[in-house]
Amino acid sequence: MSNISFELNKGELAAIVGINGIGKSTLLRTLGNFQPKISGAITIEGKELSTYSELQIASKISVVLTEPIASKNLSVYELLALGRQPYTNWLGKLADKDISIINNSIDILELKPFLDKKCFQLSDGQLQRVLIARALIQDTDIILLDEPTTHLDLYHKVQILKLLKSIAHKTNKVILFTSHEIELAIQLCDKMLILDGKENAFNEPCKLIENNNFNTLFPTDTISFDANTGSFRINK
Amino acid sequence: MSKQPTYSFHFIALLVILLLCFIINICLGSVSISVLETLKALFGTATENSTYYIVWEYRLPKAITAILVGGGLSLSGLLMQTLFRNPLAGPYVLGISSGASLGAALLIMGTSLFSGVFTFSTFNDITLAIASSLGSFLVLSLVLVVAARVKDTMALLIIGLMFGSITAAIVSVLSYFSKAEKLQQYIFWSFGSLGNLSWMQLLIVALCTIIGIFLSIISIKPLNAFLLGENYAKSLGIGLQKSRYFIIVATGLLAGSITAFAGPIAFVGLAVPHITKQLFHTTDHKIQIPAVLCCGAILMLLCDTIAQLPGSVSVLPINAITSIFGAPVVIWLLVRKRKMIF
Numbered sequence: 001m002s003n004i005s006f007e008l009n010k011g012e013l014a015a016i017v018g019i020n021g022i023g024k025s026t027l028l029r030t031l032g033n034f035q036p037k038i039s040g041a042i043t044i045e046g047k048e049l050s051t052y053s054e055l056q057i058a059s060k061i062s063v064v065l066t067e068p069i070a071s072k073n074l075s076v077y078e079l080l081a082l083g084r085q086p087y088t089n090w091l092g093k094l095a096d097k098d099i100s101i102i103n104n105s106i107d108i109l110e111l112k113p114f115l116d117k118k119c120f121q122l123s124d125g126q127l128q129r130v131l132i133a134r135a136l137i138q139d140t141d142i143i144l145l146d147e148p149t150t151h152l153d154l155y156h157k158v159q160i161l162k163l164l165k166s167i168a169h170k171t172n173k174v175i176l177f178t179s180h181e182i183e184l185a186i187q188l189c190d191k192m193l194i195l196d197g198k199e200n201a202f203n204e205p206c207k208l209i210e211n212n213n214f215n216t217l218f219p220t221d222t223i224s225f226d227a228n229t230g231s232f233r234i235n236k
Numbered sequence: 237m238s239k240q241p242t243y244s245f246h247f248i249a250l251l252v253i254l255l256l257c258f259i260i261n262i263c264l265g266s267v268s269i270s271v272l273e274t275l276k277a278l279f280g281t282a283t284e285n286s287t288y289y290i291v292w293e294y295r296l297p298k299a300i301t302a303i304l305v306g307g308g309l310s311l312s313g314l315l316m317q318t319l320f321r322n323p324l325a326g327p328y329v330l331g332i333s334s335g336a337s338l339g340a341a342l343l344i345m346g347t348s349l350f351s352g353v354f355t356f357s358t359f360n361d362i363t364l365a366i367a368s369s370l371g372s373f374l375v376l377s378l379v380l381v382v383a384a385r386v387k388d389t390m391a392l393l394i395i396g397l398m399f400g401s402i403t404a405a406i407v408s409v410l411s412y413f414s415k416a417e418k419l420q421q422y423i424f425w426s427f428g429s430l431g432n433l434s435w436m437q438l439l440i441v442a443l444c445t446i447i448g449i450f451l452s453i454i455s456i457k458p459l460n461a462f463l464l465g466e467n468y469a470k471s472l473g474i475g476l477q478k479s480r481y482f483i484i485v486a487t488g489l490l491a492g493s494i495t496a497f498a499g500p501i502a503f504v505g506l507a508v509p510h511i512t513k514q515l516f517h518t519t520d521h522k523i524q525i526p527a528v529l530c531c532g533a534i535l536m537l538l539c540d541t542i543a544q545l546p547g548s549v550s551v552l553p554i555n556a557i558t559s560i561f562g563a564p565v566v567i568w569l570l571v572r573k574r575k576m577i578f
Contacts, residue, residue, distance in 0.1 A: 034467055058473030070321040071463040074519050085461055085472040091522060092457045138472070 004040075006193050006202035008176060010141065013168040015185040016178045018195030019218060024178040025066070025146055027195070031176070032063050032144045044142070058086035062138035064131045064145040072120035076111065076130050077102075079119060083137030102137050109133040109163070125156040132160070136167065143167075145177035149184075157181055161188045182214070186230045205230075243516055243523055250530040254303075257537040261299045262291065264546035294431070297438055299537065301430045304438075305494050306504055306536025307529040308445045310512075311452060312490040313505030314528045318459050318521070319483050320393045327491035327505035330392075330484065331375040331399035336495040337426065338403040339371020340364060344422045345414040364425065365437065369496035375399050376488045383484065384477075389466065427553030428499035430540055437497050444493035451486035452525055455479060459521040503558045507566045508532045514569050535562065 004027065008014055016024045030037050033049060042049040044060055052060065062083070069079070084098040094102070106112055109129050119127060128148060135143045148164070149157040161181070165188050168175040179185055185192060186205040193202045194213050201213040208214060214225040214232075223232050263274045269287055277291040312327035320329065328334070343364060382395050411419055433441070452459075458479035461469035470476055491505065512527045513519075536558075543557040 032471065034470065054470070054475060055473035058471060061471070063468070063471045065465075065467055067465055067467060069463070069468065070465040071519055073513075074463055075517075078519055079464070082460060082464060082468075082472065085457060085474070088457070090454065090457065092460060 002039075003198075004193070004195070004200045006191075008174045008191065010174060011169055011172045012190040013165045013175045013188065014177075014191040014193065015189045016176065016193045016195060017180070017182045017185060017217070022195045022197060024195055028144055028146050028176070028178050032061055033057050055086060058138070058140075060140050061142045061144060062135040062140040064128075064135050064143070064148055066146045066150065069119065069131075072118065074119050075115070076117055076119065076122070077115045079130060080105070080111075080134050080137055083134040083139075086138065101139060105133045105136045108136065108167070124151045125153075125159070128152065128156075128160060129163070132163065132167075136171075140173070142174045142176070145175070147179060148177050149179060149181055157184060161185070165189075182217070183231050241518070243518075243527075246516060247526065247530070250527070250534070254530055254534050254537075257534050257541070258299055258303070261302065261537045261541045262295045264541055265290070265295055265544055266547070266549045266551075268547060297433055297435060298431045298540065300438060301433050301441070301498060302536040302540045303533040304441050304445050305430060305498050305501060306508070306532035306534070308441075308448060308490040308494050308532070309501060309505040310508035310528040310532025310535075311449065311525065312487040313507075314509040314512075314521075314524060315452060315455075315459070315483050315487050316505075317509055318462050319480065320389060321462065321465070322393065323510070324506070325393065327487055328400075328500070328502075330379050330396040330487060331403065332372045332488060332491045333495055333500040334400040334403035334407075335372035335375030336368035336492070336500060337371070337407055338375070339367040339369070340425050341407040341410050341422055342371070343367035344425065345410045345418045362437075365496045368425075369492060371403075372492040372495055373488070375403060376484075376492060380481075380484060383480065389480070425499055426555070428501040428555040430498055430536075430554055431551070433497055441493050441497055444489045448486045448490035449525075449529070451482050451489070452521075455482045455486070456521045456525065459483070460519075463519055499555070501558060502555055503562050504532060504536060507562050508535060510566055511535075511569060 016027060018024050026035075029035050031042060031049075033054075044052070049057070074082075080102050081094060081098075084094060084102065085092060088094060088098060106115070109132060111130060111133055114122060114126060114130070119130070122130065132145070132148070135145075145164070149160055152160065161184055164175050164177065167173065168190075186209070189205060191202065192205050192208055194200065194208060194217060196216050198216070199213070201208055201211065203211070203213075209227050209230060212225075212227070217225070218232070220235075222235055224235055225231075226233050259271075259275075262278070263269070263271045267290060269277075269290065273284075273287055274291055274295075277288045278296070280288075309327050313325070316325040316327060316329055317323060319325075379392070379396055379399060383392050386392055386395070411422065414422070458469065458474045461472050461474045462479075464472075466476060469479075494501070508528050508531050509524070512524065512531045515531070516523055516527050518524070539557045539561060540554060542561060543552045543554050545552060
């Protein structure tokens, strides 16, 4: 995979889409500094990612991963409070500022009814909202999410994506996620990156439709893209 | 709206229970000494010399050993369970106990086999302690070398278990070729014992325990972050490799020094963190670390009180008591809760 180039500005919600195994998650993990890049440049505010220390990156990028959290015995509030770790003292004590940031995110994501619950008591959709809140509490300019809508029904998928959109616009953050929900992403995202291994087009969804970029995403003998409705059709 | 309780009532209650258990433990023993006499001896106003001697040279070191062993093993159990995010992990998963067994077995049984190579044929508590600490540090450092190469913590868990199997195999080969009396000596070591420590040895264990506790305290933040998983911990700015080393070295110091002097004491390290989590409904290590230290110390004092069979001269092996009385408690706790979630 080569020839990927894109840039995101503050306040933009963007999706990475592509076929299984093309490298969406790998790209996201590389951007999040979980694995070293092979070649090319990743910059935040004009500065190369690898020149930041781990703690500096922790205050620039927060993540929501596909892997389940290790201890489901964490209470929701404990999990949210861990988002403040890059800023707390050596014992992890929450200052007044930390608590007000946590409470602010609790309000945005409407988590008040769940605060005392343990994570294993939550549904998938609720847990995803808690994890997004935790990323928000980490108070970074960039939030990376790896397939945030898997395991959710259509209603909750839309709910999560609309939430991400409003967070990106209201709090002026860069939010980048990988997804298989191409049709939803077309409707909600500001920008999209289509990984097809060749062009790897990056643009606003409507421009991508105009340029017929979605047609090459899947083998055309099975699935084709209908530009008028912005949706995929099965070729019978 | 801060939702993090400090559990001060729980801690005060635990400390009171700990003090009570400590006094009961000192007051009961094979020789019947009244509570008043024991306390008098403790504060140096004993009327009889023998009472003073029994309390200061035997019962007090044993009680303090019980506190250190119980607290230290429980803490290292908690560290391992969090590091490996596995409720079945204990202080011995890194091969510490098997390494100590190997050292002890080589000294007790190996010397008779290789009498031509090794010139000394006698051993005492000190050489036994040295041999078992050498053994546990040898295996632990092998695991550390491997840990630097593997990135995956779960692989480390398996590697620790494999080292355990290898050493167990060597020990069984040694026992197969040993004389019955040597085998018996080895078995006695493996029963564990709290009563054989001099004040000097106690000081060494106490020092290692304090360093272990210190390393655990400065690892509180990484430990809490590990509850989310290693990738999340990394994204929170935690230096994974460094934190892993701190936690492994802390466990090595705690479990290694204790095993060297008191033998491989099973069960406590695995069970106490679970018991503690039933009392303290939080995963925060700021609360969990002092809590397991208290609970472990209390449990060990109680087990030791039972093991010395108050009023009789015989003493039961401590290793058996911890499991016989402790395991049903854990089973009961878990059955009552029906579901165990790490």
